[in-house]
Amino acid sequence: MKSILKTTSVLALAGAMALPVLADDTTSTDAKDQKDLKKVIEDQGINYVETAQKGITLSGYVDTSYTEQFGGRGTAFTSNQAYLHQFDVNNNNFNVNAVKIALEKALPDKNEWAAGFRIDTMYGQDAKILTASDPVLGSAGSSVYLEQALVKFRIPVGNGLDVYMGKFVTFLGYEVIESPANLNFSRGLLFTNAIPLTHTGIYVDYKFNDTFEAKFGIVDGWNQSASTPNTATGVGFPNGTDAKNDYPFGGKAITGQFTINAPGKNANLTQSFIYSPSGEPANFTAISGSSLVPSGTPDNRDNGPLVVYDVWGNWNPTFVKDSALTLGFNIDLGYNGASGLPVNSIYPGGGGTGFSFFHNEDSNTWWGAALYASYKLTKVVTLSSRGEYLHEDPAFNAKFGVAGVNNDDWSETLTASFSIWDNLLTRVEYRYDYLVEPNTAATGGPAVHTNQDEVSVEAVYSF
Numbered sequence: 001m002k003s004i005l006k007t008t009s010v011l012a013l014a015g016a017m018a019l020p021v022l023a024d025d026t027t028s029t030d031a032k033d034q035k036d037l038k039k040v041i042e043d044q045g046i047n048y049v050e051t052a053q054k055g056i057t058l059s060g061y062v063d064t065s066y067t068e069q070f071g072g073r074g075t076a077f078t079s080n081q082a083y084l085h086q087f088d089v090n091n092n093n094f095n096v097n098a099v100k101i102a103l104e105k106a107l108p109d110k111n112e113w114a115a116g117f118r119i120d121t122m123y124g125q126d127a128k129i130l131t132a133s134d135p136v137l138g139s140a141g142s143s144v145y146l147e148q149a150l151v152k153f154r155i156p157v158g159n160g161l162d163v164y165m166g167k168f169v170t171f172l173g174y175e176v177i178e179s180p181a182n183l184n185f186s187r188g189l190l191f192t193n194a195i196p197l198t199h200t201g202i203y204v205d206y207k208f209n210d211t212f213e214a215k216f217g218i219v220d221g222w223n224q225s226a227s228t229p230n231t232a233t234g235v236g237f238p239n240g241t242d243a244k245n246d247y248p249f250g251g252k253a254i255t256g257q258f259t260i261n262a263p264g265k266n267a268n269l270t271q272s273f274i275y276s277p278s279g280e281p282a283n284f285t286a287i288s289g290s291s292l293v294p295s296g297t298p299d300n301r302d303n304g305p306l307v308v309y310d311v312w313g314n315w316n317p318t319f320v321k322d323s324a325l326t327l328g329f330n331i332d333l334g335y336n337g338a339s340g341l342p343v344n345s346i347y348p349g350g351g352g353t354g355f356s357f358f359h360n361e362d363s364n365t366w367w368g369a370a371l372y373a374s375y376k377l378t379k380v381v382t383l384s385s386r387g388e389y390l391h392e393d394p395a396f397n398a399k400f401g402v403a404g405v406n407n408d409d410w411s412e413t414l415t416a417s418f419s420i421w422d423n424l425l426t427r428v429e430y431r432y433d434y435l436v437e438p439n440t441a442a443t444g445g446p447a448v449h450t451n452q453d454e455v456s457v458e459a460v461y462s463f
Helices: 008-022 028-052 079-084 125-133 189-193
Strands: 056-070 093-105 114-123 144-155 161-169 198-207 212-219 253-261 267-276 283-285 298-300 303-315 325-338 364-376 381-392 407-418 424-437 448-462
Touching (some): 093 125, 125 144, 189 364, 198 253
Antiparallel strands (some): 056 093, 093 114, 114 144, 144 161, 161 198, 198 212, 212 253, 267 303, 303 325, 325 364, 364 381, 381 407, 407 424, 424 448
8 A cells, every 4th residue: 555745744743753863862952953943844845845746655564474484204494405495584483574665756657758766675584684685785684675776767759668777676586575465475486596686777668568568677787786896816717817807797787578468467478587698796615625725715706607587477367256366377497607616727636525526617507487376265365375396406606505416496385365454464374395405415325305394474564
């Protein structure tokens, strides 16, 4: 739900509430100054903002939950398998997942010269995880996260060319960062591992007609708010002197999307991609026991090219009354052209490290598929399900999962949603994850089978 900031009393009250926070002390002089400043805001500042910036809307939500995780037909996940879950990671815990505030001036429907903006900020457990993926605009692990900050403007050519510049969420994926906007409470395997979350750059959006729409952009890379050059020492790279020249990363990437909408607007097919010629930054700890790369030394050697293709679709069958049934799918294909260390230069002949099976220019490939179904039983109760499979080939610097082995992951989720109170969504969810991976990279031991069950309860108020 969105509310328009259109009354001077609301903004004046917000200003008055903020003033004591900004004051250095609480003396009577300060109190008088605060009253005087409040009067100035009421008499001048608010009227100016209100008349110059019509149509600004405020929206957001408060997301809370309780999660319980336990082992199923085997051993519960260890830290090595933490990649299967990204946000719902706290066991036996009540959580403030997110307090989200979004401020926006949308572009009008009319095709004319126009400008606007969008700002999305988030506080809570979700923010801590998101800042770790993109710490450039904040501290890693901070409870405050800047999800989006962009300006937008329309050039009235053809049907209208919309331009967006700043930080924005990725084009890829069926699911989104905001849990209440997804069919399920927990985010799936593909969303967590196969795609980026945000970009910083510029993109254009053009709607050819009601059927076809296309987007294209140039960004700083995968979850990056800055193009950072490689600063590794060059140990083990082909010429052994300059890592930046051998495997540059952190350069620009291109991303795009093409959407086809059915004439009846009850189905759509969306294809997206991201391509980075020089890969993405990735820190990892070198192999323990190596005399050339000491254990614990951070290294940046995830080199390109990197490409991900994403396709997803939705269908609301017209033969189902009131469009109560929603069916969806998502497929991801990813490839990193050189995700590991050149084995012959780091460890000539394998060096007894157990990683001799890695080839020069070691590549990393992953793919996965997800199916979604949701049925609205009544005006109050909705049932949703998700089934997923995700695979990754062995790689020294794996995109996710355990390095040096195949990673095969399955997940099944069932969610019951209840809309009893206005603006309040409550959900109960059961999720089962299962993965099979060989033992360590070189021991050739038996495969490891890992299971986990999770039960979650969520309450979200949106405004």
